[in-house]
Amino acid sequence: MSVPSGHGDAIQVGNVRHTYDDLRSVSASIRSQLSVGETALLRTDDAALVAAAFFGLDGWAGAVHLLPAGIDVDIAGTRITWPGQGQIQAGTDDGGAGSDSVTRWVLYTSGTTGVPKEIIHSFESLSRTVSRGANPSVWGLLYDPNRMAGIQVVLQSLLTGSRLVAPPTSDSLNDRVAAFVAGGVNALSATPTVWRRILQSPDAAELRLAQITLGGEIADQTVLDALRHRFPDARIVHVFASTETGAAFSVRDGRAGFPASYLSDPPRGIDLDVRDGILHVYSPGVSVAGADGFASTGDIVEVIDDRVLFRGRASGVVNVGGANVWPEEVEQLLRSHPAVADAVVTAKPNALVGNMLVASVVASPDADRSGLGKVLRAFVREHAPSTHVPASVKVVEELELSGTGKAVRA
Amino acid sequence: MKTRVTIVAALSALFEEEDLPVPALSDDLVLLETDLDSLGYAVLVTRLDEELGFDPFSMMEEPVYPVTLGEFVAVYERFAPDDTAPT
Numbered sequence: 001m002s003v004p005s006g007h008g009d010a011i012q013v014g015n016v017r018h019t020y021d022d023l024r025s026v027s028a029s030i031r032s033q034l035s036v037g038e039t040a041l042l043r044t045d046d047a048a049l050v051a052a053a054f055f056g057l058d059g060w061a062g063a064v065h066l067l068p069a070g071i072d073v074d075i076a077g078t079r080i081t082w083p084g085q086g087q088i089q090a091g092t093d094d095g096g097a098g099s100d101s102v103t104r105w106v107l108y109t110s111g112t113t114g115v116p117k118e119i120i121h122s123f124e125s126l127s128r129t130v131s132r133g134a135n136p137s138v139w140g141l142l143y144d145p146n147r148m149a150g151i152q153v154v155l156q157s158l159l160t161g162s163r164l165v166a167p168p169t170s171d172s173l174n175d176r177v178a179a180f181v182a183g184g185v186n187a188l189s190a191t192p193t194v195w196r197r198i199l200q201s202p203d204a205a206e207l208r209l210a211q212i213t214l215g216g217e218i219a220d221q222t223v224l225d226a227l228r229h230r231f232p233d234a235r236i237v238h239v240f241a242s243t244e245t246g247a248a249f250s251v252r253d254g255r256a257g258f259p260a261s262y263l264s265d266p267p268r269g270i271d272l273d274v275r276d277g278i279l280h281v282y283s284p285g286v287s288v289a290g291a292d293g294f295a296s297t298g299d300i301v302e303v304i305d306d307r308v309l310f311r312g313r314a315s316g317v318v319n320v321g322g323a324n325v326w327p328e329e330v331e332q333l334l335r336s337h338p339a340v341a342d343a344v345v346t347a348k349p350n351a352l353v354g355n356m357l358v359a360s361v362v363a364s365p366d367a368d369r370s371g372l373g374k375v376l377r378a379f380v381r382e383h384a385p386s387t388h389v390p391a392s393v394k395v396v397e398e399l400e401l402s403g404t405g406k407a408v409r410a
Numbered sequence: 411m412k413t414r415v416t417i418v419a420a421l422s423a424l425f426e427e428e429d430l431p432v433p434a435l436s437d438d439l440v441l442l443e444t445d446l447d448s449l450g451y452a453v454l455v456t457r458l459d460e461e462l463g464f465d466p467f468s469m470m471e472e473p474v475y476p477v478t479l480g481e482f483v484a485v486y487e488r489f490a491p492d493d494t495a496p497t
Contacts, residue, residue: 321449348459351467353452358460374427386449391456 004055006136006161011048012183013166018048020161027056029083036060037101039077043067047145047166049082051154058123063104068146068403071108071116107148119148127155129239129248134160137211140185141166142176142194147404148241149216153189162187174201181206189213191405192223196335196342197398199226200365207231213250215239217406218310220332221256228254242297245283257301257309274301278314300326316409320387321353327409330357330380330388337379339367344399344407345390359390362398369395413462413486420457421479424450437480464491 006020018026030052034040040061042053050066057064057080065075105121129152139157141164143150157164165183167176173194180188181203188207190198192214198204212227212234219238227236240258241248249267251258263272271282273294279301284293300311312326319325327345334343341362347355361376363369373393380389400408418435425432430445441451459465466489467473476482 321452348456349468350452350456351465351473352448352455356452356456358456377427389453391453392460 004159004161006158009163010158011051011164011166013046013048014168016048023048023052023055023158026052026083027054030056030080031060033080033083034061034078037062039075040064041067041075041077041079042146043069043079044082045069045144045146045169046082047141047150047154047164049080050145050151051158051164053080054123054155055158058103058105059101061103062101063106065106065118066108066146066151068108068144070403073108073116073118107146107151109147125246126151127159129241130156130159132159136160136162137187138162138183138185139164140176140180140183140188142188142190143405144169144403149189149191149404156189173197174203177201177203177207184208187211187213189215191216192219193217193342193399193401193407194405195223195227196362199223199230200341200362204230209234212236213239215241216404218312218328218332219256220335222332222335224254224256242281242299245281245286245288245295245297247281247283247297255307257307260303260306260308263303263308274303274308277301277311279308318347318357319354320347320356323385323387325357325387327357330359330384330390333380333383333388334359334361334376337376339364339372340376341365342399342407344409346409348391356391357388359393360396360399361393363395413490414483416461417458417479417483417486420454420461424454424457435479437478437483439479440477441479441482442477458486462486462490464489 008019009017010020010023011018038061040053040057040063042050042064044050053064065073065077067073102122105123105126107119107121108116109119139153139162141150141153143153145151145154145166154164165180165185167179177198186208188209188211195214209231210233212231214223215238224236224238227234235252236254237250237252239248239250247270249270263274266272273280277300279297279299280294281297282293283289283295286295289295298314300314301308302311312328316328317324317326327347330345331343334340341364343359343361345357345359348358350356363372372395376393377389402408421435422432424446428446428450433439433444455465455467466485469489474485476485
């Protein structure tokens with residue numbers, strides 16, 4: 001795999017611009033840092049280095065471990081760094097000719113237990129969701145370039161000859177949105193939680209988005225409608241991806257969930273089935289698949305009329321006074337209230353009824369915060385059984401985000 | 411004393427919030443005779459955990475079921491981590 005044949009600027013990290021020619025030189029230099037079949041370690045949040053490593057090391061290294069900040073694993077290998085000035089070879093990328101081994105790309109997730117879990121990919125599996133026919137655009141990067149969601153954006157941008165604006169992940173969201181405005185970004189991918197924050201960002205009105213992608217969490221109708229309202233001309237796509245099964249498909253009609261017709265007419269050839277209320281996909285290759293090849297995604301769904309809607313994770317179900325409650329369902333309800341910009345609901349063990357829910361909400365800018373907790377509890381009671389009503393509703397400035405841009409439910 | 415004040419305040423706030431008549435919150439008030447159901451008391455215990463920093467019902471080895479408000483308060487006073495309890 002060599003650097004795609006783009007021209008001009010490829011990646012802008014902070015104030016530094018790298019052209020496609022730069023990336024070609026750097027990827028060749030990175031390749032010279034190790035011999036064929038060796039193991040490489042990549043610990044960086046620099047999207048340009050990740051990109052150069054992809055194109056320099058695929059088909060050359062035996063394995064490349066992408067290590068996000070905060071994840072510690074003990075693996076022997078050569079640590080890949082940005083080559084010094086003198087080491088960069090001028091534009092002579094031969095694509096690593098002489099080696100046709102398949103490089104293992106090893107990603108890490110924090111896992112629910114906090115123990116890093118490795119996920120092995122090939123370049124092919126990482127780039128499977130890239131729509132190669134797409135026109136060049138200007139992508140913004142909001143994800144860690146070491147993680148699956150960030151890699152998807154980096155590859156989507158580079159494989160279509162687009163330009164990628166990648167502000168440091170340590171910058172505040174407002175600063176990153178300002179960098180996207182200044183850089184002319186017109187395509188952006190983020191979790192629904194991050195999208196809700198973008199909608200609150202003062203610079204968001206200046207964004208000229210043509211492509212909006214949501215993934216990683218349930219995209220509810222409230223956030224889809226808010227994005228449609230703010231960016232009336234953008235194509236809005238929400239992606240369903242299951243790490244357990246490797247399946248992924250997208251929905252483009254701006255409505256939450258996916259069409260029930262997908263159950264009989266599979267999207268992109270991915271056979272779906274709802275069993276005991278849990279979405280299953282036909283994925284015979286994976287270890288969790290049953291005898292008939294269908295594997296559980298762990299996502300609770302409900303079929304309502306012509307739509308399949310996501311309710312939450314099967315593993316996240318909470319027993320409140322004998323009733324099963326999905327915190328995500330209560331979050332969706334809270335977000336549908338005009339005074340709420342975002343919400344996260346968690347469970348607290350309780351000796352009387354098993355568990356109780358507690359909510360943290362971010363108020364909308366013009367919402368009346370006094371007595372908001374009481375108003376919202378009454379709102380939930382009006383629309384859901386009393387077991388769904390959070391014991392307390394705390395108004396917070398912002399929600400805590402994980403390394404993957406999801407609201408932390410802890 | 412502080413524990414009692416916090417409990418009584420949280421309890422009357424809850425009655426008001428649930429649009430229930432607020433009974434006389436004296437020590438001999440029988441909890442089951444109020445209009446608050448078991449979920450309501452679970453709400454109270456969760457809120458008190460947030461305010462006082464502990465939940466005595468999750469700390470006790472043998473379950474205790476306080477009958478009156480006075481007994482309920484006594485449970486909290488018994489398990490209160492001295493003066494170090496966050497306020």
